[in-house]
Amino acid sequence: xxxxxxxxxxxxxxxxxxxxxxxxxxxxxxxxxxxxxxxxxxxxxxxxxxxxxxxxxxxxxxxxxxxxxxxxxxxxxxxxxxxxxxxxxxxxxxxxxxxxxxxxxxxxxxxxxxxxxxxxxxxxxxxxxxxxxxxxxxxxxxxxxxxxxxxxxxxxxxxxxxxxxxxxxxxxxxxxxxxxxxxxxxxxxxxxxxxxxxxxxxxxxxxxxxxxxxxxxxxxxxxxxxxxxxxxxxxxxxxxxxxxxxxxxxxxxxxxxxxxxxxxxxxxxxxxxxxxxxxxxxxxxxxxxxxx
Amino acid sequence: xxxxxxxxxxxxxxxxxxxxxxxxxxxxxxxxxxxxxxxxxxxxxxxxxxxxxxxxxxxxxxxxxxxxxxxxxxxxxxxxxxxxxxxxxxxxxxxxxxxxxxxxxxxxxxxxxxxxxxxxxxxxxxxxxxxxxxxxxxxxxxxxxxxxxxxxxxxxxxxxxxxxxxxxxxxxxxxxxxxxxxxxxxxxxxxxxxxxxxxxxxxxxxxxxxxxxxxxxxxxxxxxxxxxxxxxxxxxx
Numbered sequence: 001x002x003x004x005x006x007x008x009x010x011x012x013x014x015x016x017x018x019x020x021x022x023x024x025x026x027x028x029x030x031x032x033x034x035x036x037x038x039x040x041x042x043x044x045x046x047x048x049x050x051x052x053x054x055x056x057x058x059x060x061x062x063x064x065x066x067x068x069x070x071x072x073x074x075x076x077x078x079x080x081x082x083x084x085x086x087x088x089x090x091x092x093x094x095x096x097x098x099x100x101x102x103x104x105x106x107x108x109x110x111x112x113x114x115x116x117x118x119x120x121x122x123x124x125x126x127x128x129x130x131x132x133x134x135x136x137x138x139x140x141x142x143x144x145x146x147x148x149x150x151x152x153x154x155x156x157x158x159x160x161x162x163x164x165x166x167x168x169x170x171x172x173x174x175x176x177x178x179x180x181x182x183x184x185x186x187x188x189x190x191x192x193x194x195x196x197x198x199x200x201x202x203x204x205x206x207x208x209x210x211x212x213x214x215x216x217x218x219x220x221x222x223x224x225x226x227x228x229x230x231x232x233x234x235x236x237x238x239x240x241x242x243x244x245x246x247x248x249x250x251x252x253x254x255x256x257x258x259x260x261x262x263x264x265x266x267x268x269x270x271x272x273x274x275x276x277x278x279x280x281x282x283x284x285x286x287x288x289x290x291x292x
Numbered sequence: 293x294x295x296x297x298x299x300x301x302x303x304x305x306x307x308x309x310x311x312x313x314x315x316x317x318x319x320x321x322x323x324x325x326x327x328x329x330x331x332x333x334x335x336x337x338x339x340x341x342x343x344x345x346x347x348x349x350x351x352x353x354x355x356x357x358x359x360x361x362x363x364x365x366x367x368x369x370x371x372x373x374x375x376x377x378x379x380x381x382x383x384x385x386x387x388x389x390x391x392x393x394x395x396x397x398x399x400x401x402x403x404x405x406x407x408x409x410x411x412x413x414x415x416x417x418x419x420x421x422x423x424x425x426x427x428x429x430x431x432x433x434x435x436x437x438x439x440x441x442x443x444x445x446x447x448x449x450x451x452x453x454x455x456x457x458x459x460x461x462x463x464x465x466x467x468x469x470x471x472x473x474x475x476x477x478x479x480x481x482x483x484x485x486x487x488x489x490x491x492x493x494x495x496x497x498x499x500x501x502x503x504x505x506x507x508x509x510x511x512x513x514x515x516x517x518x519x520x521x522x523x524x525x526x527x528x529x
Contacts, residue, residue, distance in 0.1 A: 164393060165396050169387065176393075177364040183365075
């Protein structure tokens with residue numbers, strides 16, 4: 001029983017990270033109808049920047065905030081430079097763009113910081129939480145920061161004018177232009193926010209998976225699984241999907257014989273395929289009906 | 293009366309296909325002008341050209357400023373509200389959010405709040421449904437919402453694309469009565485595109501008849517309504 005509870009809690013903790021990645025993926029998908037395959041690499045690069053700042057003596061939370069700001073600006077710049085010109089290009093051109101971005105960021109990170117794994121600090125410590133062996137303080141920190149982020153995002157989209165404008169631009173771009181919204185900048189803003197959310201995910205997961213240029217590969221895959229499970233058109237679904245995938249991953253790894261740690265990754269792929277076959281809109285997504 | 297909007301030799305293209313062949317017309321400040329014509333004559337394209345939503349050449353001037361080459365959102369910010377065909381409702385957002393979006397380019401928060409109340413006074417049904425998803429409204433209610441959303445911009449000029457489309461005759465009457473009131477009392481100039489020529493001529497003061505991308509007839513709305521030959525050959529009633 002204790003093992004079961006332990007796995008559930010650990011699943012929620014890593015699920016929080018998947019939820020962040022899924023949210024970042026969904027935000028960009030909503031804005032431009034494409035999946036950002038480079039989302040994980042962008043997060044990894046942000047995490048390296050945070051690590052570098054901490055190495056230079058910047059306090060943890062200072063580095064955290066600075067990294068978010070730089071990542072936001074980086075996301076906006078990537079959209080302006082690379083994807084704005086591709087806005088009307090065919091799907092495959094965009095996919096090529098994402099893969100190029102993936103390769104470039106990965107290689108540049110390796111060039112600057114090399115491919116050896118590095119320790120990443122946690123401000124929460126890794127002792128047992130409240131004396132309980134079930135969950136560590138860092139895992140509680142992961143969950144706490146993620147929940148704080150989700151509340152902040154909800155308030156932003158629900159109650160601010162710019163959040164409303166972003167929702168309108170994502171839902172119906174042409175109508176949004178007709179009320180005077182600069183939809184191009186709303187897309188760029190979505191990229192910036194997705195980059196910052198990804199950075200949070202990277203910084204929080206780095207103490208667990210260790211810092212190196214390929215650290216986000218598996219995480220991104222689970223993020224995709226979470227986004228597909230929740231429904232690519234629903235930010236809430238993405239978050240829910242993230243937590244569910246985290247729990248599912250841990251339980252299967254523990255209880256299904258022969259899966260263990262090594263075969264966990266194919267589970268994400270199996271989940272993606274299953275959802276797409278059984279319920280393509282995901283748990284909370286809706287079917288997009290297009291008039292022709 | 294001075295011209296608020298002047299359109300000269302307007303040509304518009306969808307890819308290789310030319311939809312407008314040198315359209316020239318003007319709209320006087322404070323007027324309600326209607327563009328009439330059959331399906332495919334180029335009425336919708338004309339409105340889309342004004343808001344730079346289709347590739348066009350020629351000259352379009354609004355209060356002395358040239359519109360060609362400006363982005364759609366900048367044209368809207370000059371005070372031109374466009375209610376497109378299909379109404380442009382944000383169907384997944386609430387009625388109130390739709391109204392907020394109409395005023396998204398304004399900065400005067402207090403006036404926006406009071407304008408929303410004013411819209412609820414104009415269209416009481418919208419107040420009843422203000423937390424409802426706009427997509428769940430009936431066709432008539434959605435058209436009311438579209439007009440209200442356009443007015444939230446405090447526009448100088450309103451472009452309406454077939455406001456009567458898909459509505460029951462009684463609701464259409466009601467809508468046109470409200471449009472007339474907005475035109476007179478709020479001093480909003482209106483350019484309305486209609487297939488329901490009879491009704492449009494009743495409330496407009498000036499009319500242009502378009503056929504295959506050209507103006508073939510223009511004059512005071514009452515003259516055109518009384519000209520039987522024009523009515524029979526172009527307007528079909």
